[in-house]
Amino acid sequence: FSKPTRGIHTITMAKKNKKSATAVAEAAATKQKEEEEYEEEEEIEVEEEMELLQVDVGDIIKVKQILDETVAGTLVTEDLSAHGEAVQVEEEYSHDNLKLFLMALACGFAAVAQFGLATDFPKNRLWLGVCCASYFCISGILQLIMTFIDKDCIMMTKPLSDPQAIKLVKNGGNKLMDKYGIRVRSQFPRFSEYYTVILEFQGKDSPTEFVTETWSVGQFFDVDGFFDEEGVMLEVEKLYRRFEAGKYDRPDGKGGSADKKKKTN
Secondary structure (H helix, E strand, C coil), rough: HHHHHHHHHHHHHHHHHHHHHHHHHHHHHHHHHHHHHHHHHHHHHHHHHHHCEEEECCCCHHHHHHHHHHHHHHCCCCCCCHHHCCCCCCCCCCCHHHHHHHHHHHHHHHHHHHHHHHHHCCHHHHHHHHHHHHHHHHHHHHHHHHHHHCCEEEECCCCCCCCCHHHHHHCCCCCCCCCCCEEEEEEEECCCEEEEEEEEECCCCCCCCCCCCCEHHHHHHCCEEEEEEEHHHHHHHHHHHHCCCCCCCCCCCCHHHHHHHHHHH
């Protein structure tokens, strides 16, 4: 009787092993299917986020604003440099803070004149005149700063201060980024389809070291006004890395990528 008992036991174990193998395979297939569904949901969410930014391409002021904000935002990202996170570009806020202070001061004079002195006009006309004159003078100074100093500047950065970053950038070809910050300029002429970004050194007398790139806005906006933000970021990253490597455009305007585009057009 022992031989038949062993045979039955062997058959039972084989059936159990088959069932366990089938269960493992089904569990693996279920897990793989869940992972695929999760990845599809993530792709759908990314596509929905990208579809949110839509503008009227006929509004050149709004188009330039979006492009300028994307350029400025790209230049302070962590993976901008060819050297990775070891080189970080920091925005310079002192110039903007000065303008904000002047704006607040002008508003302060206007508030005093409007709410503190206007009620007793005949008696306080001297101080009222002083406040009004101060408001218009400070507003004029702000306008002069924006017209003759800022011009087409959309952003300024600080010079590099980290020793490791300075060493990497100097070895890469740029010897001045530890002395000067970067002045970011943008140009989008009226009735033109071409948008230009210029990177040069901030505070350097007659800067001859610069890089520039010109694109058609049709490269980043479709006919429905959907904005290709990632495409702009990639182009700005290329432009910055050219500046970081010291591969400047020629001061006479020849030899740069913008000049090549104009010749082909």
